[in-house]
Amino acid sequence: MSFGEKILRAADRNGTRTVLALDLEDPDASRLLKRSREVLESVRGLICGVKVNRQLVMALGLSAVKDSIVKLANDFSLPTIMDAKLNDVGHTNGFMARTYFDTGFDAIIASPIAGWENGLDTVFEAANSRKKGVILLTYMSNPGAEAFYSLTANQPDGHGKKVFEILTDLAVEWKAQGVIVGATQPRVISRVRQLAGPNLPIYSPGIGAQGGDPKAALEAGSTYLIVGRSIYNSPDPAKAAMEYKRPIAG
Ligand code: 3DU
Secondary structure, eight states, X not given: OOHHXXXXXXXXXXXXXXXXXXXXXXXXXXXXXXXXXXXXXXXXXXXXXXXXXXXXHHHHOHHHHIIIIIHHHHHTTOOEEEEEEEOSOHHHHHHHHHHHHHHTOSEEEEOGGGOIIIIIHHHHHHHHHHTOEEEEEEEOSSGXXXXXXXXXXXXXXXXXXXXXXXXXXXXXXXXXXXXXXXXXXXXXXXXXXXXXOSSSOEEEOOBGGGOBOHHHHHHHTOSEEEEOXXXXXXXXXXXXXXXXXXXXXX
Protein backbone atom coordinates (compact mmCIF):
# COMPACT_ATOMS: atom_id res chain seq x y z
CA MET A 1 0.00 0.00 0.00
CA SER A 2 1.34 3.45 -0.87
CA PHE A 3 1.87 6.15 1.76
CA GLY A 4 -1.11 8.11 0.42
CA GLU A 5 -3.41 5.09 0.73
CA LYS A 6 -2.10 4.30 4.22
CA ILE A 7 -2.81 7.75 5.63
CA LEU A 8 -6.20 7.98 3.98
CA ARG A 9 -7.14 4.60 5.38
CA ALA A 10 -6.06 5.63 8.90
CA ALA A 11 -7.94 8.94 8.55
CA ASP A 12 -11.13 7.14 7.54
CA ARG A 13 -10.74 4.48 10.23
CA ASN A 14 -10.19 6.99 13.04
CA GLY A 15 -12.44 9.73 11.66
CA THR A 16 -9.75 12.36 11.89
CA ARG A 17 -7.37 14.39 9.74
CA THR A 18 -4.85 15.03 12.51
CA VAL A 19 -1.20 14.07 12.13
CA LEU A 20 0.58 14.11 15.49
CA ALA A 21 3.90 15.99 15.51
CA LEU A 22 5.78 14.08 18.20
CA ASP A 23 8.40 16.69 19.12
CA LEU A 24 8.77 16.25 22.85
CA GLU A 25 12.02 17.45 24.40
CA ASP A 26 13.73 16.05 27.46
CA PRO A 27 17.42 15.84 28.36
CA ASP A 28 16.76 12.42 29.88
CA ALA A 29 16.47 10.03 26.92
CA SER A 30 14.64 7.25 28.72
CA ARG A 31 12.06 9.68 30.10
CA LEU A 32 11.69 11.20 26.62
CA LEU A 33 11.05 7.81 25.10
CA LYS A 34 8.58 6.82 27.82
CA ARG A 35 6.62 10.07 27.51
CA SER A 36 6.61 9.94 23.70
CA ARG A 37 5.25 6.39 23.78
CA GLU A 38 2.61 7.37 26.33
CA VAL A 39 1.40 10.30 24.20
CA LEU A 40 1.27 8.14 21.08
CA GLU A 41 -0.60 5.37 22.87
CA SER A 42 -3.12 7.78 24.36
CA VAL A 43 -4.02 9.37 21.00
CA ARG A 44 -3.60 6.33 18.74
CA GLY A 45 -7.28 6.22 17.77
CA LEU A 46 -7.57 10.00 17.39
CA ILE A 47 -4.86 10.63 14.77
CA CYS A 48 -4.13 9.41 11.24
CA GLY A 49 -0.34 9.59 11.23
CA VAL A 50 2.78 10.42 13.21
CA LYS A 51 5.38 12.99 12.20
CA VAL A 52 8.81 12.72 13.79
CA ASN A 53 11.26 15.63 13.80
CA ARG A 54 14.85 16.08 14.92
CA GLN A 55 13.87 16.32 18.62
CA LEU A 56 13.44 12.54 18.77
CA VAL A 57 16.05 11.50 16.21
CA MET A 58 18.83 13.60 17.75
CA ALA A 59 18.03 12.67 21.33
CA LEU A 60 17.31 8.96 20.88
CA GLY A 61 19.20 8.01 17.73
CA LEU A 62 17.66 6.50 14.63
CA SER A 63 17.69 2.88 15.73
CA ALA A 64 15.83 3.65 18.98
CA VAL A 65 13.28 5.69 17.02
CA LYS A 66 12.87 2.71 14.68
CA ASP A 67 12.46 0.14 17.46
CA SER A 68 10.12 2.29 19.52
CA ILE A 69 8.13 5.02 17.81
CA VAL A 70 8.08 3.68 14.23
CA LYS A 71 7.25 0.19 15.50
CA LEU A 72 4.52 1.46 17.79
CA ALA A 73 2.98 3.52 14.98
CA ASN A 74 3.08 0.43 12.73
CA ASP A 75 1.38 -1.63 15.46
CA PHE A 76 -1.39 1.00 15.48
CA SER A 77 -1.55 1.02 11.63
CA LEU A 78 -0.50 4.66 11.59
CA PRO A 79 1.87 5.87 8.83
CA THR A 80 5.02 7.72 9.86
CA ILE A 81 6.49 10.87 8.31
CA MET A 82 10.09 11.98 8.84
CA ASP A 83 10.28 15.76 8.94
CA ALA A 84 13.81 15.95 7.52
CA LYS A 85 13.20 19.12 5.46
CA LEU A 86 15.78 17.85 2.97
CA ASN A 87 17.45 20.70 1.10
CA ASP A 88 20.91 19.58 0.01
CA VAL A 89 22.67 18.27 -3.08
CA GLY A 90 21.52 14.97 -4.57
CA HIS A 91 23.88 12.41 -3.05
CA THR A 92 23.33 13.74 0.49
CA ASN A 93 19.56 14.04 0.05
CA GLY A 94 19.50 10.54 -1.44
CA PHE A 95 21.47 9.08 1.47
CA MET A 96 19.13 10.68 4.03
CA ALA A 97 15.99 9.63 2.18
CA ARG A 98 17.13 6.00 1.78
CA THR A 99 18.23 5.85 5.41
CA TYR A 100 14.94 7.19 6.75
CA PHE A 101 12.87 5.02 4.41
CA ASP A 102 14.86 1.92 5.33
CA THR A 103 14.30 2.79 8.99
CA GLY A 104 10.61 2.34 8.27
CA PHE A 105 9.32 5.86 7.65
CA ASP A 106 6.52 5.97 5.08
CA ALA A 107 7.17 9.52 3.89
CA ILE A 108 9.73 12.28 4.11
CA ILE A 109 9.46 16.08 3.99
CA ALA A 110 11.80 17.90 1.61
CA SER A 111 12.24 21.45 0.39
CA PRO A 112 11.65 22.00 -3.34
CA ILE A 113 14.05 24.94 -3.21
CA ALA A 114 16.84 22.37 -3.78
CA GLY A 115 15.50 21.87 -7.33
CA TRP A 116 15.25 18.61 -9.28
CA GLU A 117 18.56 17.89 -10.96
CA ASN A 118 21.09 16.61 -8.45
CA GLY A 119 18.77 17.96 -5.74
CA LEU A 120 15.51 16.16 -5.08
CA ASP A 121 15.76 13.72 -8.01
CA THR A 122 17.49 11.23 -5.72
CA VAL A 123 14.80 11.63 -3.04
CA PHE A 124 11.98 10.88 -5.47
CA GLU A 125 13.94 7.92 -6.89
CA ALA A 126 14.36 6.49 -3.38
CA ALA A 127 10.69 7.07 -2.58
CA ASN A 128 9.23 5.80 -5.84
CA SER A 129 11.24 2.58 -5.82
CA ARG A 130 9.98 1.82 -2.29
CA LYS A 131 6.35 3.08 -2.64
CA LYS A 132 7.10 5.79 -0.09
CA GLY A 133 5.97 9.41 -0.12
CA VAL A 134 7.65 12.79 -0.56
CA ILE A 135 5.90 15.84 0.88
CA LEU A 136 7.20 19.23 -0.26
CA LEU A 137 7.41 22.39 1.83
CA THR A 138 5.40 24.98 -0.04
CA TYR A 139 4.65 27.68 2.54
CA MET A 140 5.98 27.69 6.09
CA SER A 141 3.69 28.60 8.99
CA ASN A 142 6.00 31.03 10.82
CA PRO A 143 5.47 34.80 10.47
CA GLY A 144 8.87 35.26 8.80
CA ALA A 145 7.94 32.88 5.98
CA GLU A 146 6.03 35.53 4.05
CA ALA A 147 9.18 37.48 3.14
CA PHE A 148 10.32 34.65 0.88
CA TYR A 149 7.36 32.40 0.03
CA SER A 150 5.18 35.34 -1.05
CA LEU A 151 7.85 36.98 -3.21
CA THR A 152 6.92 37.50 -6.83
CA ALA A 153 9.38 36.04 -9.31
CA ASN A 154 9.44 36.95 -12.99
CA GLN A 155 8.73 34.04 -15.31
CA PRO A 156 10.26 33.51 -18.77
CA ASP A 157 6.93 34.60 -20.33
CA GLY A 158 7.20 37.97 -18.55
CA HIS A 159 4.47 37.23 -16.00
CA GLY A 160 5.07 37.31 -12.27
CA LYS A 161 4.38 34.31 -10.04
CA LYS A 162 4.68 34.02 -6.29
CA VAL A 163 7.32 31.64 -4.99
CA PHE A 164 4.74 29.39 -3.30
CA GLU A 165 2.78 29.19 -6.57
CA ILE A 166 5.93 28.06 -8.39
CA LEU A 167 6.58 25.48 -5.64
CA THR A 168 3.00 24.19 -5.92
CA ASP A 169 3.43 23.72 -9.66
CA LEU A 170 6.67 21.82 -9.01
CA ALA A 171 4.94 19.53 -6.50
CA VAL A 172 2.36 18.64 -9.16
CA GLU A 173 5.02 18.19 -11.88
CA TRP A 174 7.22 16.00 -9.68
CA LYS A 175 4.20 13.97 -8.46
CA ALA A 176 4.77 14.67 -4.77
CA GLN A 177 2.39 12.91 -2.39
CA GLY A 178 1.62 16.14 -0.59
CA VAL A 179 2.58 19.71 0.16
CA ILE A 180 3.07 21.54 3.45
CA VAL A 181 1.22 24.85 3.72
CA GLY A 182 1.03 26.58 7.10
CA ALA A 183 -2.41 26.72 8.72
CA THR A 184 -1.66 30.32 9.65
CA GLN A 185 -2.34 31.41 6.04
CA PRO A 186 -5.80 30.15 4.96
CA ARG A 187 -5.70 32.35 1.84
CA VAL A 188 -2.49 30.66 0.73
CA ILE A 189 -4.09 27.26 1.37
CA SER A 190 -7.02 28.24 -0.90
CA ARG A 191 -4.66 29.37 -3.65
CA VAL A 192 -2.58 26.17 -3.42
CA ARG A 193 -5.75 24.09 -3.54
CA GLN A 194 -6.91 26.04 -6.60
CA LEU A 195 -3.57 25.51 -8.39
CA ALA A 196 -3.01 21.89 -7.38
CA GLY A 197 -6.55 20.64 -8.00
CA PRO A 198 -8.58 18.43 -5.67
CA ASN A 199 -6.26 15.45 -5.35
CA LEU A 200 -2.95 16.73 -3.94
CA PRO A 201 -3.02 16.39 -0.13
CA ILE A 202 -2.24 19.62 1.73
CA TYR A 203 -0.68 19.16 5.17
CA SER A 204 -1.06 22.16 7.48
CA PRO A 205 1.09 22.67 10.56
CA GLY A 206 0.91 25.74 12.77
CA ILE A 207 -2.37 24.81 14.47
CA GLY A 208 -2.99 25.94 18.05
CA ALA A 209 0.44 26.79 19.49
CA GLN A 210 1.36 28.85 16.40
CA GLY A 211 -2.09 30.42 16.14
CA GLY A 212 -3.57 28.56 13.14
CA ASP A 213 -7.26 27.64 13.27
CA PRO A 214 -8.06 24.03 12.28
CA LYS A 215 -11.53 24.79 10.91
CA ALA A 216 -10.30 27.69 8.79
CA ALA A 217 -7.48 25.54 7.37
CA LEU A 218 -9.79 22.65 6.48
CA GLU A 219 -12.37 24.99 4.96
CA ALA A 220 -9.65 26.64 2.88
CA GLY A 221 -8.64 23.27 1.44
CA SER A 222 -6.21 21.53 3.80
CA THR A 223 -6.46 17.76 3.81
CA TYR A 224 -4.50 17.04 6.99
CA LEU A 225 -3.66 19.06 10.11
CA ILE A 226 -0.26 18.66 11.76
CA VAL A 227 -0.51 19.27 15.50
CA GLY A 228 2.27 18.99 18.07
CA ARG A 229 2.48 21.07 21.24
CA SER A 230 -1.27 21.62 21.57
CA ILE A 231 -1.62 17.86 21.96
CA TYR A 232 1.52 16.60 23.68
CA ASN A 233 1.83 19.54 26.12
CA SER A 234 -1.79 19.22 27.15
CA PRO A 235 -2.43 17.66 30.57
CA ASP A 236 -4.82 15.35 28.69
CA PRO A 237 -3.44 14.67 25.17
CA ALA A 238 -6.39 12.45 24.21
CA LYS A 239 -8.87 15.18 25.10
CA ALA A 240 -6.83 17.71 23.09
CA ALA A 241 -6.62 15.35 20.08
CA MET A 242 -10.39 14.84 20.36
CA GLU A 243 -10.87 18.60 19.94
CA TYR A 244 -9.05 18.45 16.60
CA LYS A 245 -11.44 15.74 15.39
CA ARG A 246 -14.35 18.15 15.78
CA PRO A 247 -13.71 20.39 12.79
CA ILE A 248 -14.25 17.47 10.45
CA ALA A 249 -17.13 16.04 12.43
CA GLY A 250 -18.93 19.30 11.56
O1 3DU B 1 3.60 24.07 16.41
P1 3DU B 1 3.44 22.61 16.75
O2 3DU B 1 3.96 22.24 18.09
O3 3DU B 1 2.03 22.13 16.52
O4 3DU B 1 4.39 21.76 15.75
C1 3DU B 1 4.34 21.86 14.36
C2 3DU B 1 5.25 20.87 13.71
O5 3DU B 1 5.20 21.05 12.30
C3 3DU B 1 6.72 20.97 14.09
O6 3DU B 1 7.26 19.64 14.04
C4 3DU B 1 7.34 21.80 13.01
O7 3DU B 1 8.68 21.48 12.76
C5 3DU B 1 6.50 21.41 11.80
N1 3DU B 1 6.37 22.46 10.81
C6 3DU B 1 5.89 23.69 11.11
O8 3DU B 1 5.51 23.95 12.25
C7 3DU B 1 5.79 24.65 10.09
C8 3DU B 1 6.16 24.38 8.84
O9 3DU B 1 6.02 25.29 7.91
C9 3DU B 1 6.66 23.12 8.56
C10 3DU B 1 6.73 22.18 9.57
